[in-house]
Amino acid sequence: MTQQPAHPSLPVSDEVGRLYDRYTDLGSATLGENLHFGYWDSPDSTAPLNEAADRLTDLMTVRLRIGPGSRVLDLGCGTGAPGCRIAQRTGADVTGISVSHKQVQLANELAASLNLRDRVRFERADAMNPPYADGSFDAVIALESIIHMPDRAQVLSHVAGCCGPADGWS
Ligand SMILES: C[S@@+](CC[C@H](N)C(=O)[O-])C[C@H]1O[C@@H](n2cnc3c(N)ncnc32)[C@H](O)[C@@H]1O
Structure with missing residues (x-):
C-alpha cells in the first residue's frame, strides 16, 4: 500500500x-x-570533501566511544562508506539501514569487497519503525539522514530503545 505523508510537506519514507x-x-x-x-x-584547510567527510565520521566514532565488539546501528547508511570505515577502524560490528534498495545492494557489495561481511551488514529498513529489539545496539550514528524522516521524535525514541535503557546515548 502506498504510504501517505502525515502532512503534505513531510517526507514519505518509500x-x-x-x-x-x-x-x-x-x-x-x-x-x-x-x-x-x-x-x-x-x-x-584545503582538504577535499571526501577527506573532510571521513573526518566527520571519525569524529562521531570517537564521540560515541565505538571500539572492538561495539554493536553499531548506522541509521540511513547510504552506500556503506561510513559503516565500513567504522568497522575497519574500530573492530566494531555494524548494521546499516536505508530505505533505498539500491543503496543497500551497493553497501553490501562494498562490505564484501573489503572482506567485512562477517561484521558488517546492510538492510532495507525504515528508521521510523526499525526491526530491532530493545538493547540490540551500543551506539547509533546518523549522518545527514534524520532530515529525511517525517517524525524525528518517533525515530529518536526507537533509537533510544534499540540502544537499551542503561547506557544508550553517548
Ligand atoms: C544524505 S544520505 C546519507 C547517507 C550516509 N549516512 C552517508 O553519510 O553516506 C541519507 C540517507 O538516509 C536514508 N534514509 C532516509 N530516510 C530514511 C528512513 N526513514 N529510514 C532509513 N533510512 C533513511 C537514505 O536512504 C540515505 O541512505
Whole structure:
C-alpha cells in the first residue's frame, strides 16, 4: 500500500527510498563515497570533501566511544562508506539501514569487497519503525539522514530503545 505523508510537506519514507534508488549513482559520482557534509578542522584547510567527510565520521566514532565488539546501528547508511570505515577502524560490528534498495545492494557489495561481511551488514529498513529489539545496539550514528524522516521524535525514541535503557546515548 502506498504510504501517505502525515502532512503534505513531510517526507514519505518509500518516496525517499525511490529518490535515492534513482540518484545514488549521480551522488556517488559527484560527492564521492560519502553522502554527508565534511568537517574541516581549520578555516584555511584545503582538504577535499571526501577527506573532510571521513573526518566527520571519525569524529562521531570517537564521540560515541565505538571500539572492538561495539554493536553499531548506522541509521540511513547510504552506500556503506561510513559503516565500513567504522568497522575497519574500530573492530566494531555494524548494521546499516536505508530505505533505498539500491543503496543497500551497493553497501553490501562494498562490505564484501573489503572482506567485512562477517561484521558488517546492510538492510532495507525504515528508521521510523526499525526491526530491532530493545538493547540490540551500543551506539547509533546518523549522518545527514534524520532530515529525511517525517517524525524525528518517533525515530529518536526507537533509537533510544534499540540502544537499551542503561547506557544508550553517548
Ligand atoms: C544524505 S544520505 C546519507 C547517507 C550516509 N549516512 C552517508 O553519510 O553516506 C541519507 C540517507 O538516509 C536514508 N534514509 C532516509 N530516510 C530514511 C528512513 N526513514 N529510514 C532509513 N533510512 C533513511 C537514505 O536512504 C540515505 O541512505
